[in-house]
Amino acid sequence: MKHNTIIALIAGLLSMASAHAHTNGDYPQYASHYYNTPDRVDKRQYQQQQRIAQGIESGRLTPREWAKLDRQQDKIARLENRFKSDGWLSRKEKRILNKKLNAASQHIYRLKHNGRQYPVLPSYYVDNRRFD
Known part of the structure; x- marks a missing residue:
């Protein structure tokens, strides 16, 4: 008891x-x-931007490679905004964004590890996105 x-x-x-x-x-x-998948998507995009910036600062990404990755990130952001226009993400939209982010992550890795080197630039060039 x-x-x-x-x-x-x-x-x-x-x-x-x-x-x-x-x-x-x-x-x-x-x-x-x-x-809350949109927060996770935004976090992944932020982390990928950090990886790209690190690649530029270390010289592992050339300006052309950076431009390709930047366009890819912009494309994903536009797609996310279009999906969010109705106020929420469906399962299909989440799956599509996840596939795009996975592909972008692999693309970042491949370009950072392709053996091409570029002279290391001062960090203020990276922040202002200026390559001469």
Whole structure:
């Protein structure tokens, strides 16, 4: 009897804590990490931009390669904006964006590791996107 009472008490406390988290607004913030795909898409695009910038700064990307990657990133951003125009992303749209981002990631890797080197430029050239 005592054992059942303790289990019931613990279960009640857990359900109250869970209900509190849902009403307190904590759940959507926690869930957004996993379910809010636009944020994940934006994060991947940001990370890819960082990889491209690192490749330019290290001289592993030439200006022509950078231009190709930049156009590819712009194309993905335009596609994402078109998909988001109705306010949300469908599963099909998420799948398409994910495939495009995967291809872009592979493209970045291939161009950074193709053996071509370019003289290392000062970082202010990278920030202003200026190559002479």
